[in-house]
Amino acid sequence: MLLGISGFMLIEGFSFFDALYMTVITVTTIGYSETRILSTWGRIFNIGFIITSFTLFTYSFASITRYIASGEMQRYLKNRKLMKQVNQLQQHVIICGFGRNGQQTARTLLAHKIDFIAIDSRPEMIELWREYEGKDVLHVIGDATDDAVLRKTGIEKAQSLICALPNDAQNVFVVLSARQLNPGLKIVSRASSHTSINKLKTAGADSISMPELLGGIFMATQISKPVVIEFIELLTGEEGESINIESVDYNQLPPDIRDKSLRTIMEWKKTGVNCIGIKEADGKFIINPDDAITIKEGMKVIVLGNKQQIDAMKHNVI
DSSP: OHHHHHHHHHHHOOOHHHHHHHHHHHHTTOOOOOSSOOOHHHHHHHHHHHHHHHHHHHHHHHHHHHHHHTTHHHHHHHHHHHHHHHHHOOSOEEEEOOSHHHHHHHHHHHHTTOOEEEEESOHHHHHHHHHHHSSOOOEEESOTTSHHHHHHTTGGGOSEEEEOOSOHHHHHHHHHHHHHHOTTOEEEEEOSSTHHHHHHHHHTOSEEEOHHHHHHHHHHHHHHOHHHHHHHHHHTTSSSSOEEEEEEEGGGSOGGGTTSBHHHHHHTTOOSOEEEEEEOTTSOEEESOOTTOBOOTTOEEEEEEEHHHHHHHHHHHO
């Protein structure tokens, strides 16, 4: 446009408006009549201008067509939608690694209605999830060890991160990066060998899980204590009535029942939940505590109940 306007004004002495008019009808190949007869040099310029503008037009049209046909447009729009959803997340969970362990973690989080986003460098893992679950999952395709990928998941606003990568070295790297990006993040990591536990703790992991060890314990318990396993399966919320165990922090209690006995707290606006334990300020657990114990600052009350009861208690105490 600038080339055409400048050329017609300099060569033919057209006014700006006439030069703009000539440029528009030439670029768009409409071919209306000229504002006035062009000189020889004006025609030479116009020939070159027509060839140049038509070439640029056809190239641009071909590029746009290719962009749409190749799926780039769809990927762009999908990524834009993803980023919009991520920006709306608050206090969510990030799952690094969406293999068997990662997908099982996702199912449990879904059962408890906890927002999460998955990271995996293998698109086929996301497709596998869609195939078996029949629905999409909020995800980012990329390497979880890359800080830029972690930032795409809104790690600064997340409450927890779960490292479910099969390689311990990668898990250590992710834990280290995540701890630097969000010092207050709750980090749970998978470990394949005992030698990696100290490394993960040093990197900043709060909790470490060994799936192979837990799997062995689980199978043995199915033989020795089958009823206990049935109860644990109920706690996942995936089968039967959703039963939950959750903790209520001292600071979540209304001021008028803080520093009161456990009996007073549990009788306040009765919801049907049961106290099964207390975590003291020093980290020590008291199982099946006496209801005369005083709940002080730094302590947490661990309660058991179905989803409706827990929701009702949260509504009361928060």
